[in-house]
Amino acid sequence: MSDPAEVEHRRQALRDLSRRGFLTTTAAGATAIAADMGHINALQSEAVTKQLKQNDTRVILLWLAGGASQFETWDPKPGAKTGGPFRAIPTNANGVHISELLPQLAKRMQHTAVIRSLNTRIADHGGGASLMETGRVRDPGLDFPDLGAVVARELGRLDSQVPDYVSLYTSTEGRRKGTSGVLGSRYAPMFLSDNMIPLNLAQLDAVSSVDHEDRAALRDVFARKFSKNRSSAAVDSHMSAYQRVRGLMASEQLFNVENEPAEVRARYGPTQFGEQCLIARRLVEAGVPFVKVARAWWDSHGQNFETHQELCADLDHTMSVLLDDLSERGLLENTLIITLGEFGRTPRINASLGRDHFANAWSCSLSGHGIRGGSVYGKTDPEGNTVVDGEASAADLFATVLQALGIDHEHEYMVGARPIPMADFGSSPINDVLA
Amino acid sequence: MDEIDTSANTPVAKSAAEPAISSVKIARSFSLPGAVFCVAGGCLPSQLYFGSSEFGVYRVDSDAEKPEPTAVSDSKHSSYVTGLVRIGDALISGSYDGSLIWWDASTGDVRHRVNSAHDKWIRQIAISPDGSTVASVGDDMKTRVWNAETADSIAAWDGYELMTPHGYPSMLYAVAFSPDGKWLATGNRTGKVLIRNAATGGVEATLETPVMYTWDPKARRHSIGGIRSLSFSSDSQLLAVGGMGVVVNIDHLGGASRIEVFNWQSGEKKFEIEDTKFKGLVEQLQFGPDDKWLVAAGGDNGGFVSVYEGAAGTLLAQEKTPMHVFDFQLSADGSTLRAVGFEQASVVDIA
Incomplete structure (x- = not known):
């Protein structure tokens, strides 16, 4: 006779696996429990292991609000008329160079893939943000959920005692709450705008x-x-x-970083972005599937280079510490970190030494879970005006992220009688950056 | 040896009877390649040398019917050229690549190269009135002094925080010698001015111009501004500090152009100017003859040249320029200003 407490423990383990998955669709799993095969045996099924792995997966989206310059981050063009004053530096990935403004990340490129060929066309803040958050152009007849809500639904657990989707956006410029759209309020973000707690x-x-x-x-x-x-x-x-x-x-x-040891807080540094990324680490460690940390505001119409000296220093330091911290805790292999904004910035440098909005040839990065670190996908021309190889859309990026998380990007939500694929029609994952 | 360069930071010689300024007029403008950050005068008033975002040092005759810039040398820096002075037949340039290069102005030969003069961007350089030393400032927050002839390092001075109070890298933008050669002023991102003994590096005075640094703690969470220009009066008693006033939307150079003038030894602020008609950074400024007026230039997406009365800062005349002005050369009699900036240059008559 089994110990009732032990049986309950196993049942709880199975409930933890998936709202969609195990108990309702995997009869073998239920049978295994009923036959008292033991917790571990039950999990040795390949399907179950995969499901468990998926449910351990987390996402941290570093939202570079306002639009970071690809020239000053992931796609430098030193010496080009459009290149600006910064150098490109080698990384620890063979043949991959990034801007000198990201020296710490350059030493950690084994975790990171860069996509240099986004052509998303929409170069206004609202439209661009909506596009990149949902992976599709706004459809007046469809309130599609953003990436956070989709991940919350697909990776979250019904009985979770932590939030499924946390969004931190404390700056006021370009602030967006995020939307769970047709998925309903259950997957709406816990939105923190004024207080971090x-x-x-x-x-x-x-x-x-x-x-x-x-x-x-x-x-x-x-x-x-x-x-x-x-x-x-x-x-x-x-x-x-x-x-x-x-x-x-x-x-x-x-949410209280004061619960962290002083040395850990010091490591993340004194900036608000650092503190928020430390909160993000605490949240994913506790099982929150999706955390968005918005770092505003990269909209450098004037003084682009000074702005990027400040903001890239923040990004470089904080993201590097985050990667290290997650790695040391064994969490990086299950955590996908994305850097993304609504668009990039123009090749042309204006009279205020600024760069304006530009969505035709820009970059993002993916690090950690499911990603082939050190890879670069796509190519822009020597002055960064156009994509010349591997053009990728917002939908392709959405499909890539879902694929990295083990979620079928072609899976459809039924909205009334209308089937809507998770990643927009015609999209394809960028397999070159996937592990 | 040709005449010593009268850098943009050195007041012009006094003239006996200085007429009141009532007019600033663009006489002509012409195209230049890229963003032109710095200019030095040549042997002839119309001859200009300049450094730009094309990484090189160039010469152009501003009075030519069709001014055609030519490169001084086939060699270049590896980033933007942001500081340039001439002493005799030598040009000394400083760059965001951290290097200083001594060029033969005629042949383009490189006489000296200091590759790591600064660990970060060089923002500006200035030459002492006697032409013996060159001072450079960079984002490593150091002020360095060099032998203008041999390129030997003479001194390196700290005195600024590497980071802003908000935890981001600071920047050291501006440097100027006093006309008597005794003092060296520098200004940084957060509005701090140090006036040093130019021989010893000892700090004689510290001035604060915090309005020139805008930190946005709420909407955009980064900063803009900084001290971009410094100029002593001819008696070395006054120091004018140029930059930009408070900026509401720091996506743009939207603050009023701003000048603060100090009796720097007492620390007294004599007056301040906030000009909202022409917004943006005061990239360069200079006292005119007898310090009766002060000329400032800069801009946002556009540009301006403004002349203010020297004792109280009253506006005398101003003109919109076709480009954001980064630097200028003022003729000895104060009647002609040759401005360089974003993809253009202008010859400006001051009368």
Whole structure:
């Protein structure tokens, strides 16, 4: 006879696997539990392992709001009329050079793939952001969820006690909350704009922990009594919601970087972006599937080079520490880090020594989980005006990210009677950057 | 040896009777390649040498019917050329690549090259009034002094924080000698001016011009601005500091052009100028003859030349230029200003 506690433990493990997957569709898994094969045996099934791996996968999106210059980051053109004053430096990936403004990341290119051939055409902030967040052009008849919501749905767990999608955007310029669209509010981001610690999560002073637990127990008794002879999804949902709220309340401390050792905080540095990336690490470590950290504001119409000296220094240091920290904790292999904005910047340098909006030939990076580190995909012409090889759309990038996460990019959501693929029609993953 | 270069930071000689300035007029403009950041005068008033975003040093006759720039040398820096002075038949250039190069102005031969004069971008260089030393400033936040003849390093002075108060790399933009050669002023990103004993490096005075540095803590979370120009009065008593006022939207050079003039030894601010008609950075400024007026130039996407009365900063005359002005040369009598900037140059009559 099995120990009931052990059986419950295994059941919990299986519930953790997937809302979509194991128990409902994998009869073998349920049979394995029923036959008391043991937790590990059950997980040795290839499908289950894959599912588990997928469910361990996390994403940190570093949103370079306003549009970073590809020339001053991933696609330098030193010596070209359009190249600006910065040099290109070699990286630890053979033959790959990036801007000298990213010296620390250059030493960590084994984790990172660069896509230099985005041609996304939309060069206004709102339209570009919407395009790059959702992987498709706005459709008035379809409120498509952004990447965070899609990942939250596909990788999150129904019984998760941490948020599925956290978005930090403290600057006011270009601030966007994100959207879960047709997926509904369950996958909407926990949006932090003014404080890095969520408001209204803290337990009220007037309610002690004992009171709180007692109330939960009482609620549990009534619910069980009510549902004893009923099969009610409503009751289950009700219970689940309370469980989730309790989990979210407990997660408040995840947002408090003061809980980190001083040396770790010092490592991330004094900037707000550094603190937010430390929060992101804490969140993914705790199981949050998708964290977006927006670093505004790269819209350097004037003084592009000075702006990038400041912001690239921030990005270079913080992202390098983040990669190291995740790697040291064994989390990088399960965490995909994306740097992306709404567009890049013009090859032409204007009279204010600025660069303007440009979406026809620009770059992004993917690091960590599912990525072939050290790879570069696509090519722009010598002055960076056009893509000459490997043109990629926003939808292709969306498909690539989903593929890296082990999510079928062609899987369709049914919106009413309308099937909508996760990555837009006609898109293809960029396999060259995938592991 | 030809005459010593009168750099843009050195006041012109006094004249007996200085007429009031009532007019600033563009006499002509012509195209130049790229963004032209620095200019030095040649033997003839119309002859200009300049450094640009094309990485090279060039010469052009600004009075020619069709001015055609030519490269001084086949050699180049490996980044933007942002500082240039002439002493006799030698040109000394400084670049964002951190190097200083001594050129033979006639042949283009490289006489000396200091590859790592600064660890980061060189922003400006200035020559002492007696032509014996050259000072350079860079984003390594050092002020360095060089033998103008031999290129030997004489001194390297710190005194600035490497980072801004907000945790980002700072920048050291501007340097100027006083006309008596005793003092050397420098100005940085956050609005801090140091006036040093030019021989010893000892700091004689510190001035703060914090308005010239805009940190946006909320909307865009980075900064813009900095001190871009410095000029002593002919008696070396006053120091004019140029930059830009508070910027609301730091995506653009949208602040008022700004000048603060100090009696630097007492620290007293004599006056300040905020000009909202022509916005942007004051990239260069210079006291005119007898310090009766002060000329400033710079810009945002466009450009300007403005002349202010020297005692209180009253606007005397100003003109829009066809380009953002990065540097200029003022003739000895103060009547002609040759400005260089973004893809163009202008000859400006001051009367």
